Amino acid sequence: MIKVLFVCLGNICRSPLAEAIFDQKIKNLGISTYLKSDSAGTSDFHIGELPDERTIKCAQAHSIPVNHRGRQVNRTDFRDFDYIIAMDDSNLRNLNNLKVRYGFPEKEIFLMRDFAMGEQGLSVPDPYYGGEDGFLEIYRILDDAIDHFLNKVKENHQIYA
Ligand code: 4NP
Numbered sequence: 001m002i003k004v005l006f007v008c009l010g011n012i013c014r015s016p017l018a019e020a021i022f023d024q025k026i027k028n029l030g031i032s033t034y035l036k037s038d039s040a041g042t043s044d045f046h047i048g049e050l051p052d053e054r055t056i057k058c059a060q061a062h063s064i065p066v067n068h069r070g071r072q073v074n075r076t077d078f079r080d081f082d083y084i085i086a087m088d089d090s091n092l093r094n095l096n097n098l099k100v101r102y103g104f105p106e107k108e109i110f111l112m113r114d115f116a117m118g119e120q121g122l123s124v125p126d127p128y129y130g131g132e133d134g135f136l137e138i139y140r141i142l143d144d145a146i147d148h149f150l151n152k153v154k155e156n157h158q159i160y161a
Contacts, residue, residue, distance in 0.1 A: 011041030046070035088123035
């Protein structure tokens, strides 16, 4: 089983949406037996909470179920997940500090948009303080980046489904 963890700050907007989009895609591709996803936040702001209502609304508008409760990244995540994917620079920096502190200095942490063509180094923008249009924008960004990520995973692990 290949394990993928999507990480943002609060774990109520970007990463639960990424997880939901990813799950829908692997289901549609018929490869969900090979892959497992989860999401987490670098902060402890929203532990135990459902995703932001704008996240849920955006997912519903795209007919994607969201089923997650906020949780914070922990030590075992660095051991257990094959791919840990940060939504922005700040999440990436925090994860790169945490991995050292937790004893996994060699663990590679990925940036979500690095998988998308011509989007290297760009962030999935934090939509928390904006309006609903920000959620449509991150949906579009994630949908594309996750397609590219999945192509990479299929290639890396020789999944031909
Ligand atoms: P997320 O968005 O990191 O995409 O879940 C945020 C959610 C909450 C906060 C910031 C960003 N907050 O400051 O509470």
